[in-house]
Amino acid sequence: MNRPTPRSIDEYLDQLRDALGGQDPALIQDALYDAEDHLRAEFAEHPHTPPTELLARIANSYGAPDEVAEIYRDKEVVVQRALRTPARPPAKTALASFFGVALDxxxxxxxxxxxxxxxxxxxxxxxxxxxxxxxxxxxxxxxxxxxxxxxxxxxxxxxxxxxxxxxxxxxxxxxxxxxxxxxxxxxxxxxxxxxxxxxxxxxxxxxxxxxxxxxxxxxxxxxxxxxxxxxxxxxxxxxxxxxxxxxxxxxxxxxxxxxxxxxxxxxxxxxxxxxxxxxxxxxxxxxxxxxxxxxxx
Incomplete structure (x- = not known):
């Protein structure tokens, strides 16, 4: 999905939030913090550069909102695998399922x-x-x-x-x-x-x-x-x-x-x-x- 180049930090963050729609709220909070921290640091280092020009540069280096959202979605797959307990073979009986909790x-x-x-x-x-x-x-x-x-x-x-x-x-x-x-x-x-x-x-x-x-x-x-x-x-x-x-x-x-x-x-x-x-x-x-x-x- 091609979006117009954001013209302000708020617009960049809005596009990133939209691109992450449906993801875990914790992931969205982390992604928005990282993006805003990077954007504001860039703006502080280049105070005289027009915002549209600076955001165009950032879109090429840090990534456009859609690209950043895709990176975070890919990383989240790895995070969820790490949080998920190792899969065990399905229990064949109700009794095995009941006592199998000891292995969880x-x-x-x-x-x-x-x-x-x-x-x-x-x-x-x-x-x-x-x-x-x-x-x-x-x-x-x-x-x-x-x-x-x-x-x-x-x-x-x-x-x-x-x-x-x-x-x-x-x-x-x-x-x-x-x-x-x-x-x-x-x-x-x-x-x-x-x-x-x-x-x-x-x-x-x-x-x-x-x-x-x-x-x-x-x-x-x-x-x-x-x-x-x-x-x-x-x-x-x-x-x-x-x-x-x-x-x-x-x-x-x-x-x-x-x-x-x-x-x-x-x-x-x-x-x-x-x-x-x-x-x-x-x-x-x-x-x-x-x-x-x-x-x-």
Whole structure:
């Protein structure tokens, strides 16, 4: 598709965004950041060159919007292959599919993320609530506005850090670049953009939401694993230590001998069921992070 040569940076970026239509929002954010950073650097080095002439040169060196979009689409294929877990032979039976989750690295990574979600959720919640409280409480003072701006800047940095955690552990493509903020904008305009960026408030909501989610993830995972291991190992533990399934003071309760094999099987099924649950939680968490932390417009 032949497009007219862009006459401004904004027009170049609009054409690049159109050429990347339908791609992952994280990919679009990265591509737009790289392009805008390169274009503004070229304009700063050649301030006296007419914009149309300079953009024509850039289209030959850096690439026209359609060409740049094609390069990013090709690279994204490689990225998606790296994020995708190695393909396993299809399970021949439902039973093999159920127990085959133990060979899925993404299930193990999701379980670890559910454990990690509690400390990170506590940190995110504390940082968000403390920052908002201090910012609102001191907004009437001279130091209030700079403190608020600094706090919101850290929120954007946290969104990138969380994005990297999500991508590495859950396999959801997240941005590697922030949304570009032109360096030559007046200070008040840049502050205004920080406050009006929907991603700022989406990240704050995500940070607050991570505390209840982290508590829920951690509790469900630890409870499920503990019960599964207790049911599966209880007959062996009782044999060596005398501890039963339920111990109240000196009263020890054990399942009848004929029921213990079923108890062990149920515990084993519960453990594998928790791995399937963790993998599903990882997918949902990745979709939530993509919705709140990535600029889609």
């Amino acid at each position: 690295p993404r299930a193990w990574a999701s379980m670890f993320y559910m454990l990690l979600a509690l400390p990170t959720g506590i940190f995110y919640f504390t940082w968000a609530v403390t920052g908002l409280s201090l910012s609102l409480g001191m907004i009437v003072l001279i130091i209030g506005l700079p403190l608020t701006v600094l706090f919101l800047a850290t929120v954007h940095a946290i969104s990138l850090v969380e994005g990297r955690i999500i991508e590495v552990m859950l396999g959801e493509r997240m941005p590697r670049r922030p949304v570009y903020g032109p360096r030559n904008l007046p200070l008040l305009e840049r502050v205004k953009n920080l406050f009006t960026d929907a991603r700022t408030w989406g990240t704050l909501f995500y940070m607050v939401l991570m505390l209840p989610l982290g508590i829920f993830y951690f509790t469900v995972l630890i409870t499920g694993l503990s019960i599964g291991l207790a049911l599966m190992l209880n007959p062996l533990i009782y044999h060596f230590t005398g501890l039963g399934l339920i111990n109240i003071n000196e009263d020890v309760w054990m399942a009848p001998l004929w029921l213990q094999p079923f108890q062990v099987v149920f515990g084993l099924l519960l453990l594998f069921g928790m791995m399937h649950l963790a993998r599903g939680v990882g997918r949902l968490q990745g979709a939530l992070a993509k919705q709140l932390l990535v600029q889609t417009g």
